[in-house]
Amino acid sequence: MSRFTGPRLKVQRALGTALPGLSRKSPEERNYPPGQHGMKQKRKSDYGLRLMEKQKLRFNYGVTERQIQRLFREAKQSKAPTGERLLELLESRLDNFVFRAGFAPTTLAARQLVSHRHVLLNGRSVNIPSIRVRPGDTITLSAAGKRIPSTVECLAEPALSRPEWLSFDGDTVSATVTRCPDASEVPFPIEVQHVVEYYAVRL
Known part of the structure; x- marks a missing residue:
């Protein structure tokens, strides 16, 4: 596993x-x-x-x-x-994108969010953490996902500052890939x- x-x-x-x-x-x-x-x-x-x-x-x-x-x-x-x-x-994996966007405290927690179908990729429910995101892709959380205590806490205080290769919209609680990640942005x-x-x- x-x-x-x-x-x-x-x-x-x-x-x-x-x-x-x-x-x-x-x-x-x-x-x-x-x-x-x-x-x-x-x-x-x-x-x-x-x-x-x-x-x-x-x-x-x-x-x-x-x-x-x-x-x-x-x-x-x-x-x-x-x-x-x-x-x-590695940075382009969906579970890492969910983590770097501030929806989960760790990559492991982000994988669980994806596996339980709490993450919507471009409006569609997905459950494969290894999906590769590309510029223009947007993720949001399901209604149930937004109520998970660890997610609520992480959105209020992300584990890391969000990288420049994604943009975050607090009003819609969504994040969009603006460009390909750079090797120098590994945290x-x-x-x-x-x-x-x-x-x-x-x-």
């Missing part, structure tokens, strides 16, 4: 960075890996560094290994730089070249 149900803060500590799509909590107080030897600084191997960057993408966007491999193959066939195209494809630090190098010898 795509949905991660384990300890989210523990994952963030292991990866050494806050992942807003995974959790609203941040490992600021204990910004070292979990475990009794977590505070001891260890030099990571090249493989370890590349794996860590890949895992950041997997956990933040809530995708399976098979899904990210498929997206990497598609990005590799693009004329654009592979890493930048990969980030653009957490990522060395995407490490991800490219990780898959370059595996796919």
Whole structure:
């Protein structure tokens, strides 16, 4: 399954960075890996560094290994730089769009909204979180979706500031994609070249 149900803060500590799509909590107080030897600084191997960057993408966007491999193959066939195209494809997922628009506190919560048909894409009810949104696409919430407590709270105080590639209308509670996401707008630090190098010898 795509949905991660384990300890989210523990994952963030292991990866050494806050992942807003995974959790609203941040490992600021204990910004070292979990475990009794977590505070001891260890030099990571090249493989370890590349794996860590890949895992950041997997956990933040809530995708399976098979899904990210498929997206990497598609990005590799693009004329654009592979890493930048990969980030653009991940940011263009419907569940991420719902999260970045401020309808849900995390990507995982956004996936649940979509799966339960609380999200309308261009006026049509959808339940596939991996749908790729394009410029001009608009999302709104169903009547029941607007009453969900976590959604109401998130609309009042979004987890992140909304990116420039979407416009939000508070009167209609809708968001529209204005342009394709840019790799520089990913909301957490990522060395995407490490991800490219990780898959370059595996796919």
